[in-house]
Amino acid sequence: MLIRLSEIEDVLVVKGEMDIKRFAMTDDTEFRLLAPVSYELTVAKFDDTVTIEGPVTARMSLPCSRCLEDFDLDLSLRMAIKLTEKSASPDAAEMELHNEDLDVYYYEGDEIDLDPYVYEEVMLNMPMRPLCREECKGICPTCGKNRNTEPCDCPEAPLSLFGEKLKSFLN
Numbered sequence: 001m002l003i004r005l006s007e008i009e010d011v012l013v014v015k016g017e018m019d020i021k022r023f024a025m026t027d028d029t030e031f032r033l034l035a036p037v038s039y040e041l042t043v044a045k046f047d048d049t050v051t052i053e054g055p056v057t058a059r060m061s062l063p064c065s066r067c068l069e070d071f072d073l074d075l076s077l078r079m080a081i082k083l084t085e086k087s088a089s090p091d092a093a094e095m096e097l098h099n100e101d102l103d104v105y106y107y108e109g110d111e112i113d114l115d116p117y118v119y120e121e122v123m124l125n126m127p128m129r130p131l132c133r134e135e136c137k138g139i140c141p142t143c144g145k146n147r148n149t150e151p152c153d154c155p156e157a158p159l160s161l162f163g164e165k166l167k168s169f170l171n
């Protein structure tokens, strides 16, 4: 959604849905959206700084990293970013390097497109190792069965070399 800074009097509350089709899904994004990514963002402008803050929610289906079965995930996050007008800082490129971990972005002109920022927040908040449930038993490394649905009698897999080392270290 496009917002116009000149139309912000005090603060602007923007409620909307992100158009996911605009963003090319790369091969490593295995999720499928079950409901649109929706947001309710408060946009405020002070001099040459714009803050965008508020909840973002999404419902998606993605494979569990242990058992590989698809499961539904409700993603709910709170985004808070700050944008500075590009022309206001002549050394913008240099500052960008320094501000990399501060969630500071730059805008130019009167319009800000919210969707790319919302998309980025969603991607940043995706679980690294999604689990269908905390106690997911995963796939048996010996027979390949999903141990959540088909318990097998295979002996417990021996500890990996790293595991053995860690164990002797801890003892």
Ligand SMILES: [Zn+2]
Residues within 6 Å of the ligand: 064, 065, 066, 067, 068, 069, 131, 132, 133, 136, 137, 138
């Ligand atoms: Zn699982």
Ligand SMILES: [Zn+2]
Residues within 6 Å of the ligand: 140, 141, 142, 143, 144, 145, 152, 153, 154
């Ligand atoms: Zn097994």
